[in-house]
Every structure is written in C-alpha cells, then in structure tokens.
Amino acid sequence: MIRQVRVDGRRDLRALPVALAVWTGQLAGNRLVDMLEGSATVTRVTFWCAAAGFIMLFGGIGAAVAYRYRYARRPGPVSNVSRPSYASMVMLLTIAGLLVGVFTVHAHRQSQAHDPAIRYSQSDTATLVSMEASVNTPLTASSVRGYDCQADIIITRFNAGRSHAPARVFAVGQQCASLDHGMHVRFQASLSPARYGSQPVWATDMTALTIISQPNAPRALANRMRHRFAATTARLSDQGRILVPGVTCGMLGQSYAGPADTGEIDTTYANQVEQEFRDAGIMHLMAVSGGHFILIAQLVLWACAACRMPRWAAALAVLIAYHGLAGLVYPSHSVLRALAMGWFSSLAMLAGRRHQAVSALSWSVILILVIDPSKATSYGFALSAAAVLGITLLNEPIERLLARRLPRTLAQAVSITIAAQALTLPIQILMEPSIPLLSTLANLLVAPFVSWSTITGLIALILAPFAPPIAFAAAWLSSCGTAVMAWVAHACGSPAWASLAWPSGIRGSLLALAAAIMMMSIIATACRLRSNGAGTRYRHPAGERITTWLAETRAMLDDSWQSTPRTDTSPPTSQPPA
Structure with missing residues (x-):
C-alpha cells in the first residue's frame, strides 16, 4: 500500500530547496565564470547547464501536473502523491534550479560584458563621453571624497548607441539640487570600473547636465514628500535628525542629499551613533523591511x-499600499524582497487562501534571482531572506520552549530575535567578524518603541508637504521613540566587552552556522523530551497567574471586610414621643 503524504499549507517547504539551489547555482556560476573567463569552456558548460536545467524543470512540472490530474478525482488527503514520487519531483526541480542558476549568471555576465558602456569603462580611457541615463534611486551623500552626492542610474544610451548598464554617478554642487529620482538626463562623464559597491561602473566628473524628462506624477509626489520630510526632521534634536529618517525611510539623516535645507549634522556624533547601533545588534531597525509592510497591511x-469592502477590493487596496510604501522609502534589497512577498500574500488573499510565508519567500527569491542574478552576491538581500526564513521556521518552537518559563509577551519578543539571528549570524560574520553579546537584550528593550516610531514617522512623511505643523508634531513623537533606541544602543553597544571577536571569513561563518544548528537541535530535543509523546502540560502564563492572584486577594479582603462586625459610634438620636 502506498503511503500518502498530506502537505501542511502553513509549512509548505517544497519550493525552499529549489530557491536554495538557484542561489547556490548562481554563486557557483559566478565563481566558474571568474575562473574560466574568456574560455570557450564557459560557453559549452553554460549551454549544457541550460539544456539540462530546462529539460528537468519542465519535466518536473509536467510530472507534477500528470500526478495531480491522475489523482484529482480520488477522495483522500490534499496531496495524493506518494512519498517516493514527491521526493523525486522535489529533487528533480532542485537540480534543475541549480543548473538554471548557473545559466542565468552566465547570461547576465555575458550581457554586461558586451554592453558598450561597461566595455568602455574597462578600457582605461579617461576622456569624457556623452550618455543618457535614468536615475533609479534618490540622491545620497557621496561615499567618495571630492563629491557631494551620488545616485544609482541605468545608462540607456552611450555614444549614440543603446546600453542598459547599471552605474553609480557622482555629482557636486548645484548638480545635486538638479538631479532627482525618476529623471531621465543627458550628461558627459568619465566611466571607470567601480572600486566597491553593487554597481559595476562609476560615472565621475559629470558635466553638461541636461534634464530630458521630469519624473512622472507619482514619483514627483514621492520626491516632494521625501524632501519636505527631510526639512521637517532637520528641526529635531541631533539623534532625531539621524534616526527618524532611518526608522521611517531606511536612510539615516546624514545620508540625505537634495534641495531641502537640512543644515549640517555632526559627522563624529552620527558615526558614533551608527557604530553603537551596529555593536548593539539593532542596526536592522534603520532599514525598511517586512515590519513596515506588515504595519501598512494591518492599517489598510x-x-x-x-468600510465592509469585499475581499478582492481589500487585496487590491493592500497591494496598492505596498507599492505606495515602496515608492516612498529608499530602494533596497529588503524592500524588494518584502514587496515581492507582498504580491504573493495579496494573491493568496484574493484567492481566499492562507498566506504561506516560506513558499512566498522561496518563490520571491527564485523570481528576483532569475531576473537580476547580481542579487545572489548581495549581503543585504541574503540578510533579509535569512531573517524571514529564521522567523518563519524557528520562532514558533523557540516561543513554545520559552513560554514555559517566561511571560508569553516576553517569550514572543525574545523568540523572534533569536530566530532571526540564528540564520543571519553566519552572514553577518562574513561582513564583520564579531558577535554582539547584548543583541537579544537590546532588541527586547527597543521592541515596544519600534512600531510607534515607524507609524508616527510615516505620518510625518505623508503629511510633510500638506500640513507641516502636524508633520513636525508626528516627527517629534517619532523622535521620542528613537531617543530610547539611541539610549539602548549606547548602553548595549558602547562597552568594550559588548562584542565578541569571532573568526573571519568562511571558517567563521561555518562555525556560526554550526552553532546555530546545534542550538536548533537542542531546542528540538528539549521539546521532544518535555512532551514525551503524551502532550504538553498546560501552564498558565505569569501575567495571567498574577492577575488571578490579585483578583482572588481582593475578593478575600472584601469578604473579610464584609464579615467583620462594626461598632456604631454615631450619637443617639432622640425619638419623638408616641
């Protein structure tokens, strides 16, 4: 008899191995292309990877459809695929994802290698060339000495030829006030390979700037909100000027560059605050992530x-709100990941199905990596995906274990922090070989103030162009929450012992991963030993026990008071004669 498998929709992990395989294939493909660059072997390997990958991919999809059609009319569990067939299809699609990952990386690298702008940047020619480009991000303070601002662009025309090269442009003076997100511009600049960063090309020494077209209406409104918000937060205290834009838009106040008059920010103090947030392990609060999207979705x-709107209208409203938020905040890999997952959650709501976080994350990662393979080597994208995966898979068992000894609210806050750090720590080790020892405590202390500062900051951002006094009041309320965050970061990040030195590189990352796996094994073993197959003993949360004790004590005192005989001490009153 064939054993049947019932797939739990809340724990649908079928797409996770495929997503990991695509990611691994792209990392291996990058390494392979670097090793065999300029060799005909790369082309042959890529061709066979593409052929085998797509054959296995479509073969696996066809087999899944055939199985589903065969058993569609039979009663029984949700999934009528036997365990061997189920495992075989997942393995087939995983191998296909690995090969497709190698192919997409090679195609992406070949496309960039034949782009005229990228080829020119590698020719060591210092002359100015004419180009047209679309500005893809808001302007930020320059990371290169000698320039005032920078922005990421897509070069559309280069020396009268077509191009699609991503680049980073650096500007000075009035050019920073003229450029803005969403513009299409023409200018002359020198191109060179990027020394660091996510863009392959740098455009420097920009001259002859001409604006071909202004941003469209929604983008222009978002730019106006952002500039007015920067002017509004410039009136706050030093920590508010730095942190309120960070917790709201994902860009710290000292990074703003644009037409708004924001005044000078003490660079030494700003760098100190940023470093304390990193050492305390709460720097992720200064990035827009899924928490912002969840807050917006709940409000919508x-x-x-x-308003008693139908389900399809609510799903559409949530999707519009997601895009509106993504347009207001600074573009980042975490925003892209959250927006992609928001699409899947909205489609699930529209179809009347329950949202499946792991499945949505897996498909979001697959689509994003296939469309833009450069995200495979992005630390920001990896941290965002790993945090969501850790919270989804580990939060519930950790919370169950902690709830036996801690109040439920405290157990929830601690479990989320531990679950997220369990999978992000190996990636953080690659960036900075140290472990913030007080990270869990710091996240626990700032948790009650994050939503407050985020919501009031978003209110200030939206109202800044239309009601400046109300926007300033909301920004000030947001700065009250960020003041607590700054104090916690200083208390948990400034001590010399707050960070534990750790081995760097791949060795340190694997060691951190082994520690995380050991921790998960201990948690799973503890849960099994506690249950022992006979269920889990119910234990009232600490808050409920305290409330019950107070109520019973009050009732006991009331009963004691009512049963105590009282002595009438009032003076006697004279009775009238009968």
Whole structure:
C-alpha cells in the first residue's frame, strides 16, 4: 500500500530547496565564470547547464501536473502523491534550479560584458563621453571624497548607441539640487570600473547636465514628500535628525542629499551613533523591511473591514499600499524582497487562501534571482531572506520552549530575535567578524518603541508637504521613540566587552552556522523530551497567574471586610414621643 503524504499549507517547504539551489547555482556560476573567463569552456558548460536545467524543470512540472490530474478525482488527503514520487519531483526541480542558476549568471555576465558602456569603462580611457541615463534611486551623500552626492542610474544610451548598464554617478554642487529620482538626463562623464559597491561602473566628473524628462506624477509626489520630510526632521534634536529618517525611510539623516535645507549634522556624533547601533545588534531597525509592510497591511485591512469592502477590493487596496510604501522609502534589497512577498500574500488573499510565508519567500527569491542574478552576491538581500526564513521556521518552537518559563509577551519578543539571528549570524560574520553579546537584550528593550516610531514617522512623511505643523508634531513623537533606541544602543553597544571577536571569513561563518544548528537541535530535543509523546502540560502564563492572584486577594479582603462586625459610634438620636 502506498503511503500518502498530506502537505501542511502553513509549512509548505517544497519550493525552499529549489530557491536554495538557484542561489547556490548562481554563486557557483559566478565563481566558474571568474575562473574560466574568456574560455570557450564557459560557453559549452553554460549551454549544457541550460539544456539540462530546462529539460528537468519542465519535466518536473509536467510530472507534477500528470500526478495531480491522475489523482484529482480520488477522495483522500490534499496531496495524493506518494512519498517516493514527491521526493523525486522535489529533487528533480532542485537540480534543475541549480543548473538554471548557473545559466542565468552566465547570461547576465555575458550581457554586461558586451554592453558598450561597461566595455568602455574597462578600457582605461579617461576622456569624457556623452550618455543618457535614468536615475533609479534618490540622491545620497557621496561615499567618495571630492563629491557631494551620488545616485544609482541605468545608462540607456552611450555614444549614440543603446546600453542598459547599471552605474553609480557622482555629482557636486548645484548638480545635486538638479538631479532627482525618476529623471531621465543627458550628461558627459568619465566611466571607470567601480572600486566597491553593487554597481559595476562609476560615472565621475559629470558635466553638461541636461534634464530630458521630469519624473512622472507619482514619483514627483514621492520626491516632494521625501524632501519636505527631510526639512521637517532637520528641526529635531541631533539623534532625531539621524534616526527618524532611518526608522521611517531606511536612510539615516546624514545620508540625505537634495534641495531641502537640512543644515549640517555632526559627522563624529552620527558615526558614533551608527557604530553603537551596529555593536548593539539593532542596526536592522534603520532599514525598511517586512515590519513596515506588515504595519501598512494591518492599517489598510482595518480600514477595509470598517468600510465592509469585499475581499478582492481589500487585496487590491493592500497591494496598492505596498507599492505606495515602496515608492516612498529608499530602494533596497529588503524592500524588494518584502514587496515581492507582498504580491504573493495579496494573491493568496484574493484567492481566499492562507498566506504561506516560506513558499512566498522561496518563490520571491527564485523570481528576483532569475531576473537580476547580481542579487545572489548581495549581503543585504541574503540578510533579509535569512531573517524571514529564521522567523518563519524557528520562532514558533523557540516561543513554545520559552513560554514555559517566561511571560508569553516576553517569550514572543525574545523568540523572534533569536530566530532571526540564528540564520543571519553566519552572514553577518562574513561582513564583520564579531558577535554582539547584548543583541537579544537590546532588541527586547527597543521592541515596544519600534512600531510607534515607524507609524508616527510615516505620518510625518505623508503629511510633510500638506500640513507641516502636524508633520513636525508626528516627527517629534517619532523622535521620542528613537531617543530610547539611541539610549539602548549606547548602553548595549558602547562597552568594550559588548562584542565578541569571532573568526573571519568562511571558517567563521561555518562555525556560526554550526552553532546555530546545534542550538536548533537542542531546542528540538528539549521539546521532544518535555512532551514525551503524551502532550504538553498546560501552564498558565505569569501575567495571567498574577492577575488571578490579585483578583482572588481582593475578593478575600472584601469578604473579610464584609464579615467583620462594626461598632456604631454615631450619637443617639432622640425619638419623638408616641
């Protein structure tokens, strides 16, 4: 008899191996192309990888459809695929994902290698060339000495030829006030390979700047909100000027560059605050992530429920709100990941199905990596995906274990922090070989203030162009929350012993991963030993026990007071004669 498998929709892990395989294939493909660059072997290997990958991919999809069609009319569990067939299809699709990852990386690298702008940047020619480009990000303070601002662009025309090269442009003076997100511009500049960063080309010494077209109406409105918000936060205290834009838009106040008059920010103090946030392990609060999107979705769904809107209208409203938020904040890999997952959650709501976080994350990673293979080597994208995966898979068992000894609210806050850090720590070790020892405590202390500062900051951002006094009041309220975050970062990040030195590189990352796996094994073993197959003993949370004790004590005192005989001490009153 064939054993049947029932797939739990809340724990649908079928796409996770495929996503990991695509990611691994792209990392291996990058390494392979670097080793065999300029060799005909690369082309042959890529061709066979593509052929085998796509054959296995479509073969696996066809087999899944055939199995589903064969058993569609039979009663029984949700999934009518036997365990060997189920495992075989997942393995087939995983291998296909690995090969497709290698192919997409090679195609991406070949496309860049034949782009005229990228080829020119590698020719060591220092002359100015004419080009047209679209500005893809808001301007930020320059990371290169000698320039005032920078922005990421897509070169569309280069020396009268077509191009699609991503680049980073550096500007000075009035050019920073003229450029803005969403513009299409023409200018002359020198091109050179990037010394660091995510863009392969740097455009420097820009001259003859001409604006071909202004941003469209939604983008222009978002730019206006952002500039007015920067002017509003410039009136706050030093920590508010730095942290309120960070917790709201994902860009620290000292990084702003644009037409708004924000004044000078003490660079030494700003660098100190940023380093303390890193050492305390709460720097992720200064990036827009899924938490912002969850807050917006909850507010929109509450409004839709109050207006009694149908499900399809609520799903559409949430999707519009997601895109509006993504347009207001600074573009980043975490925003892209959250927006992609938001699409899947909105489609699930539209179809009347429960949101599946792991499946949505896996498909988001697959689509993003296939469309843009450069994300495979991005630390920001890896940290964002690893944090979501850790929270989804590990939060619930860790919370169950902690809830036996801690109040439920405290157990939830601690479990989320531990679950996220369990999978992000190996990636953080590659960036900085140290472990923040007080990270869990710092995240626990700032947790009550994050949502407050985020919501009030978003209110200030939206109202800044239309109601400046109300926007400033909201920004000030947000700065009250960031003041607590700054104090916690100083308390948990400034001591010399707050960070533990750790081996660097791949060795340190693997050691951290082994520690995380050991921790998960201990948690799983502890849960099994506690249950022992006979269920889990119910234990009232500490808060509920305290509330019950107070209520019973009050009732006991009331009963004691009512049962105590009282002596009438009032003076006697004269009775009238009968």
